[in-house]
Amino acid sequence: MSTPQSYKSCASSQEEGVRILYACESGSRAWGFPSRDSDYDVRFLYVRPVEWYLSIFEKRDVIERPIDERLDLSGWDLRKALQLFRKSNPPLLEWLQSPIPYAENYSVAERIRALSPLTFSPKSCTYHYLNMAKGNYREYLQGDQVKIKKYFYVLRPILACEWIERFDSMPPMEFDRLVDALIPADSELYTIVQQLLARKKAGDELDLEPRLNPINDYLEERIGYFERTAVHLKSVEVDRDRELDELFRSALREVWG
Structure with a gap:
């Protein structure tokens, strides 16, 4: 049976041309009530090379891979993730505080966490x-x-x-x-x-x-x-678009040089 670490081969740079920024468990295992046969629900953030973003065409910004009956993978492109983050997207905020992280590469995830209290709605x-x-x-x-x-x-x-x-x-x-x-x-x-x-x-x-x-x-x-x-309840609407743009650009520089 596959393990959660299989995301490395399924969303690798060789297959998809991406770099994994962050990966974690998001399902019942992270919630703390897994059963003996619970799936592994792995969620991840990734970034593509700079040239991929320099296009007039909209492109698919998610990666999904059902590996087997026990391992499910789903990832968001960083640009998509930041667009959702500015709307206080709960699934993304949950992923970033998962008690079962599988990988955290580069500084992007921590920088998003640092902004989370300011954008939480x-x-x-x-x-x-x-x-x-x-x-x-x-x-x-x-x-x-x-x-x-x-x-x-x-x-x-x-x-x-x-x-x-x-x-x-x-x-x-x-x-x-x-x-x-x-x-x-x-x-x-x-x-x-x-x-x-x-x-x-x-x-x-x-x-x-x-x-x-x-x-x-x-x-x-x-x-x-x-x-x-x-x-x-309070609805937070803070304009941090310029800050998020710079976070995205600096992530590209950090990952790809």
């Missing part, structure tokens, strides 16, 4: 997580029998909304950190979530089971709450 990030929670809740957690492992895919984004409201910063990727910071340890909800988490990590088959009413009640109340309050 509570409103846009909350809407991102809220819409994720609503979609997964509607799809998987309705009715008396639910896909029980999907609780994690609604709990995590709702807790991310809670983190943004409370701390006014980008939430951590790790599910345990969100739970410990935001759910009282002496509550029934905390106990049920910990039991479910232990089952998932142990490799239990978490498929259709009776709904867990304490979690559903919490999720429905929180979804309704953030639907009402997200509109009032």
Whole structure:
């Protein structure tokens, strides 16, 4: 079976003509609730030679490689990444703080991290997580029998909304950190979530089971709450285009000489 390090051969300079700037785990392994057969979801940033950008034509700015049933690779060109960064893109911000980095070459990733607090938009990030929670809740957690492992895919984004409201910063990727910071340890909800988490990590088959009413009640109340309050959150609109342009140009110089 392939390992996460396989991104080196799949997105290498020999095959794609790129240089990898940063690569990390982005899925359940980074969130802290992998099962025994969880995929490796590797995400990376890359840059192409200067000549590639000097064109009148729009070109594909992502690289995607399904290696096998356990390893999925997806990368963004640096220019695309910076365009999304200026809009406070949550997936990119998550990648840059992944607890499982696979590679960090050159200074670009750290320079983007340094700018992150200045461009972080509570409103846009909350809407991102809220819409994720609503979609997964509607799809998987309705009715008396639910896909029980999907609780994690609604709990995590709702807790991310809670983190943004409370701390006014980008939430951590790790599910345990969100739970410990935001759910009282002496509550029934905390106990049920910990039991479910232990089952998932142990490799239990978490498929259709009776709904867990304490979690559903919490999720429905929180979804309704953030639907009402997200509109009032701060929306950061800071003009840093010149700074990001210079970051992009200096990255090209650093990587290609």
